[in-house]
Amino acid sequence: MPPKVPILLLKTRSSPNDSYDDFFNAKNYIPSFIPVLExxxxxxxxxxxxxxxxxxxxxxxxxxxxxxxxxxxxxxxxxxxxxxxxxxxxxxxxxxxxxxxxxxxxxxxxxxxxxxxxxxxxxxxxxxxxxxxxxxxxxxxxxxxxxxxxxxxxxxxxxxxxxxxxxxxxxxxxxxxxxxxxxxxxxxxxxxxxxxxxxxxxxxxxxxxxEMDSFEKDFQGSVQRYENDGHGEIWVVVFSPSGCEAMLRVLGLGPFASDKGDGNKDERKVFVATIGPTTRDYLRSKFAFEADVCAEKPSPEGVAEGIQSFMAK
CATH class of the missing domain: 3.40.50.10090 (Rossmann fold)
Known part of the structure; x- marks a missing residue:
């Protein structure tokens, strides 16, 4: 079985159960929740x-x-x-x-x-x-x-x-x-x-x-931890425009690409998926950044299908 893929969900985990947690735990992923908003x-x-x-x-x-x-x-x-x-x-x-x-x-x-x-x-x-x-x-x-x-x-x-x-x-x-x-x-x-x-x-x-004051620090720590563990592929799922700037800054993408390279997909280990077109379009218009995946349906299944289609290419 291939190694599990970390997937960072930029949202608060729903209580008592979260459909994203349940779905991705059952698949070949390691879901991790990073709250953006308080x-x-x-x-x-x-x-x-x-x-x-x-x-x-x-x-x-x-x-x-x-x-x-x-x-x-x-x-x-x-x-x-x-x-x-x-x-x-x-x-x-x-x-x-x-x-x-x-x-x-x-x-x-x-x-x-x-x-x-x-x-x-x-x-x-x-x-x-x-x-x-x-x-x-x-x-x-x-x-x-x-x-x-x-x-x-x-x-x-x-x-x-x-x-x-x-x-x-x-x-x-x-x-x-x-x-x-x-x-x-x-x-x-x-x-x-x-x-x-x-x-x-x-x-x-x-x-x-x-937006939580600690979001950027928490997100950076999670990305670094998985990179240090040697994961060759990491996914970030964005659920709203909130936190997008901090996310791009940490990853060195969009207007911050010069900080960490040129953001070339062939060189990157961290990829970005949006829950739908609203957040995708916000990233385009505000930061001139094109998300790797935009889920056709705002659901765990929709996100997974988008990721699988992207990786197959």
Whole structure:
């Protein structure tokens, strides 16, 4: 059997399991995770989320008059939206640290919208422990755009608007990071939608993201360790534009090629793969560097197929 190939994954290892770790360990690779970003939870805003629950903002009033128009009878929020693991982690940490003293029946109408299976699994654990009766929807969506269109149909079925009632449709609370796309709010509140189909989305930032100060040093140490061990081939998988400059600087590639040679593929031992076209194009436009591989599918299998095709050439 040929020697195992080190593959440096520039991401935080997902917990409790990571599909990249599982996949590459089962293949002829040595996966190693090097976190690029650190996430800092906004405790003040998370406490505000807790206060909304405690004040009954998510509670379906059993005696609500459907034609009433008083604050006492209007349900403020019908659900929450999660499109990242970090948002779920922040919400879970807040509950574990501050508690969420609720009547189990108070969340029976709560909808938790999510964009994929990994986030759905995390939400399921959280729901079972703290939000019994809440419904999780959207695990198969895959993207924020798909989820938004699914939500329009699903939420409007649960809360149909009618000219015969003055009760407004409850809003949705979207727990987000400091940097995020706005496709979901734009889609749900689009001016092109009939008024009775629009869904109000209120965003609250629960975490901030920044490049780790130690990333460049950690990455350099990992590369040197595998080079010193005599590995003839090392792969680096880049998952986002964050950390690209430090990565290229350590490897002496792109604008930093003069520091460590000319970056010729025939002479290099370290090769670069991107998880998709966004990061590939960023490397092209910002650093005039062409990644060796761009995965056709953003998955462990997609990365492995790209690497195998490249090495076969």
């Amino acid at each position: 996430h800092r939870f906004n405790k003040t805003n998370l406490s505000q989320v807790r206060n909304l629950f405690v004040s009954g903002a998510f509670t379906q009033k059993s005696n609500a008059n459907p034609t009433a128009n008083t604050n006492e009878d209007i349900q403020w929020y019908g659900g929450m939206i999660f499109t990242s693991q970090r948002a779920v982690e922040g919400f879970a940490n807040m509950i574990e640290q501050e508690g969420l003293p609720l009547d189990p029946k108070s969340t029976s109408s709560l909808i938790l919208y999510t964009v994929g299976p990994a986030t759905a699994r995390s939400l399921t654990t959280l729901r079972d422990a703290h939000l019994p009766g809440a419904t999780i929807y959207g695990a198969e969506a895959g993207t924020g755009e798909n989820l938004a269109h699914m939500m329009l149909k699903h939420y409007n079925t649960i809360y149909p608007s009618s000219s015969s009632t003055s009760t407004p449709k409850p809003a949705l609370l979207f727990l987000v990071g400091e940097q995020r796309r706005d496709i979901i709010p734009k889609t749900l509140m689009s001016d092109t939608l009939p008024l009775d189909e629009r869904i109000t989305v209120e965003e609250i930032v629960v975490y901030e993201t920044g």
